[in-house]
Amino acid sequence: MKKKNWLITGISSGLGKALAEAVMESGDFVIGTFRKQEQVDAFNKANEGKGTSVLLDTADIDGIQKTLTEVLAKHTIDVLVNNAGVGFVGAVEETSIEEVRLVFEPNFFGALKVTQAVLPHFRAQKSGHIIQISSHGGIKAFGGFGIYNASKFALEGFSEALAQEVAPLGIKVSIVEPGPFRTKFAAAGLGEAKNVIDDYSETAGAFRAKLKGVDGKQEGDPVKAAKAIIDLANAEKPSLRLPLGKTALMTIGMKLDSVKADLEQHKKTAENAIFLENV
Structure with a gap:
């Protein structure tokens, strides 16, 4: 099998780190991104x-094009993994617009x-x-997680459309939807709405406490997730979506059941909400 070059954003910890290590162990080459120069220097020294x-x-939108132009001048890329992102908890009403922007800048924009x-590089080489790292929260929303959900819903929306646009050009798109994995996602780096409204204590507040409480106890193994992503990249016909973990299977299944129930409930109403021609 041909050796691949992977561009993976956000490889300092968690799934990004596990994936970068697994890709290198497989014999493929990694171009990773960090937000601190000392991390760059240490990685380059250790992985020559x-x-x-x-x-x-990736929150620095203006700097992305310049950096990637320099990367693409030196390397051919076969697989792009958009992994970098941030977590955030808080009720929708509790969250300021400034806090929303801090989530959407890395996760979506x-x-x-x-x-x-x-994409121009991929189009040129045909x-x-x-591979977009989303979340089971990119399919199903949870009270207290709405802004994070919104950023991942948006990621999934453009990626699903993109898959259709680029398929005739020989380019593949996949969306990975992990459930809770044992990373630093729920640790000190988790963003929180500064404003707290008591009326949401039993919904968003309870979710906030629950998410913090699972840190270090999550069911998902990042090493196994990394292997699954490598298998996805090596598949002849990779799927559009890859759920990871038992929780992801359960919650995504719940969402599908809910949507199907709504479709059935309102089927007659929907069918009748049209112009009746020549009647």
């Missing part, structure tokens, strides 16, 4: 010949800009695989 890294903050920056 197996991988390299660059300084990139950053991933979109990285994708747009790499091949490439874009």
Whole structure:
């Protein structure tokens, strides 16, 4: 099998780190991104010949094009993984517009800009695989998680459309939807709405406490997730979506059942909400 070059954003910890290590162990080459120069220097020193890294903050939209232009001048990319992102908890009403922007910059706008920056390269070589790291929360929303859900719903929306646009060009798109994995997602780096409204204590407040409480106890194994993503990238016909973990299967299944129930309930109403021609 041909050796692949992977561009993976956000490889300092969690799934991104596990994936970068697994890709290098498989014999493929990694170009990873970090937000701190000391991380870049340490990675490059430790992984010479197996991988390299660059300084990139995916919340810095203006800096993405410049950095990726430099990367693409040196490397051919076969697989792009938009992994970098942030978590956030808080009720919708509790969350300020400034806090919403801090979530959407890396989770949506950053991933979109990285994708747009790499697409000309993929179109020119008539091949490439874009893998978006979403969440089971990109399919089903949870009270207290609405802004994070919105950022991942948006990521999934443009990615699903993109898959249709680029398929005739030899480019593949996949969306990975992990449930809770044992990463630092629910640790000190988790964003929280600064405003707390007591009326939401039993909904968003309870979710906030629950999410913090599972840190270090999540069911998902990042090493196994990394292997599944590599298998996806090596598949001849990769699927559009890849759920990961028992919780993801359960929650996504619940969402599908809910949507189907609503469709059935309102089928007659929907069918009758049309013009009746020639009656």
